[in-house]
Amino acid sequence: MIIKKTSTNASASLAGWDFQINAAIVLLMLNLKEAKAVKVEGGVEDIEITLNDNSKIYSQAKHVVEPDNYSTVRGHLINALRTLNTASLEDNINQLIYVTNSPNPFSEQSTMPFFISRTELEYEELPQKCKTKIIKIMSDYDYNDLKLNKLSVHVIPFYGKKEDNKYKVVRSVVEETLAKLDIHSAGVIYKILHIWQRYFFQNATEVIIDVILSKRELFWALIVILMDEYDSIKYKIDYSEDDLQFVKNRYIELINYQTLNFELITRVLSDYNNNKMPVTKFIDEYWKNYIDIVETLDDDSETLTLVVKIILFKILSQRKAINKIKVEVGL
Numbered sequence: 477m478i479i480k481k482t483s484t485n486a487s488a489s490l491a492g493w494d495f496q497i498n499a500a501i502v503l504l505m506l507n508l509k510e511a512k513a514v515k516v517e518g519g520v521e522d523i524e525i526t527l528n529d530n531s532k533i534y535s536q537a538k539h540v541v542e543p544d545n546y547s548t549v550r551g552h553l554i555n556a557l558r559t560l561n562t563a564s565l566e567d568n569i570n571q572l573i574y575v576t577n578s579p580n581p582f583s584e585q586s587t588m589p590f591f592i593s594r595t596e597l598e599y600e601e602l603p604q605k606c607k608t609k610i611i612k613i614m615s616d617y618d619y620n621d622l623k624l625n626k627l628s629v630h631v632i633p634f635y636g637k638k639e640d641n642k643y644k645v646v647r648s649v650v651e652e653t654l655a656k657l658d659i660h661s662a663g664v665i666y667k668i669l670h671i672w673q674r675y676f677f678q679n680a681t682e683v684i685i686d687v688i689l690s691k692r693e694l695f696w697a698l699i700v701i702l703m704d705e706y707d708s709i710k711y712k713i714d715y716s717e718d719d720l721q722f723v724k725n726r727y728i729e730l731i732n733y734q735t736l737n738f739e740l741i742t743r744v745l746s747d748y749n750n751n752k753m754p755v756t757k758f759i760d761e762y763w764k765n766y767i768d769i770v771e772t773l774d775d776d777s778e779t780l781t782l783v784v785k786i787i788l789f790k791i792l793s794q795r796k797a798i799n800k801i802k803v804e805v806g807l
Contacts, residue, residue: 495539495634496522497676498646499575501669502632503535504691505653506596509806513688516680520563523575526688528806531570534563538576543635550583552576554613560627561619572626577634582606594645595631599624643669654698657800664701671697692738695805700736702794723782727773731783734769735790741798744791755792759785 500516500523510527518524523535536559538552556574563572574581580588587603599607606629614622636642650669654660672694679689724731734740747765748758763784770780791798801807 491541492537492539493677493680494642495577495632496537497673497680498634498643499523499535499537499630499632500525500676501672502646502649503533503573503575503630504694505649507533508653508691509804511691512806513690514676514679515688516676520566521559523573527570531568532566533571533573534560534566534569535571535573535575536560538574538578539634540576540578541635543577543579543633546578546580546583546585549576549578549580552578553582553609554617557610557613557619557622558617561614561622564621564623564626569623569626571628572623573628573630575630575632577632579631579633581629581631582609584609591629591631593631594633594649595629597629599627599629602629657797657804659698659702659797664698667701668698671701691805692807695801695807696736696738699741699794699798699801700732702797719782720786723779724786726779727783730770730773731787731790734787740766740769740787741791744788745795745798748792748795755789758792759788763788 497516500514503523504511504514504525507525507527510529511525511533512528513526515524515526516522518534521534522537523533525533525535527533536556538556540548540552553574556576560572560574563569579591581591582605584603584605587605590597590603590606599610602610610624610627613619633645634642647665647669650672651665654665654668659665675689675694675697744766747762748755751758751762753761763781766784766788767780769787770783773780773783
């Protein structure tokens with residue numbers, strides 16, 4: 477029996493795909509306030525981030541399997557500049573980014589200290605040897621349209637089989653972003669990164685290039701996680717714990733759906749801000765204004781009242797976090 481050696485091409489491609497997805501997360505975090513949507517595997521580049529003014533960040537992502545193997549980095553650079561040269565013909569350019577995980581992106585060991593960790597350098601900030609190499613490639617390959625004033629080079633360390641090592645830089649960027657939102661829970665950071673990685677993977681496999689990931693969709697997932705961290709069973713006014721648990725179990729899908737309903741959350745928070753009072757008092761006085769959210773349910777009035785109150789409590793218990801996310805992120 478002849479045992480064939482397994483090709484490494486598939487694993488290398490998967491690793492490159494993984495890097496591209498996580499690079500998209502990092503680039504979005506770095507441009508979060510101005511961004512409104514992202515597409516992985518876009519119509520022009522690997523990563524395309526649409527900003528609030530409808531301009532775009534175009535990024536070409538190149539992955540190396542072994543960070544200490546520099547045999548392919550020059551070819552990656554040439555290919556990346558080729559597509560960025562094409563992207564330069566677009567009329568809505570905000571940035572052109574070449575992103576890689578190689579600590580030697582220019583195949584020039586003397587310049588490696590500039591790229592040994594997570595790096596973001598605009599063209600003018602690059603070492604002279606790197607700028608000279610870019611100019612030579614442009615001349616040799618007729619990349620005459622490349623807009624150097626829009627170009628930057630990013631390095632994101634990304635290697636190893638264990639997630640703790642491979643994703644540590646990506647996780648740190650997400651952690652930095654959430655820290656600005658006063659979110660410091662390690663559990664929340666791990667959960668949202670995994671959710672975003674799944675969202676970005678699904679987006680990358682969507683063949684229709686117009687299907688984009690909105691910033692609102694991504695950060696609404698974060699709000700849902702925060703709400704799950706705060707158990708609505710703590711709302712005990714006039715109800716036994718058994719009653720609360722029964723209603724939660726029976727209507728868990730509706731409760732979960734309504735507590736991530738953007739329109740309802742905005743409505744509740746707006747009403748609450750116009751009627752400053754303790755949360756439980758607001759719920760007891762104004763819950764009837766939201767009875768429409770259970771109007772399709774066939775149940776007794778006491779149960780429906782409790783469903784509404786649980787939903788309102790879950791929303792209002794995280795109002796500070798929700799408001800901060802909406803303001804800081806720009807939702």
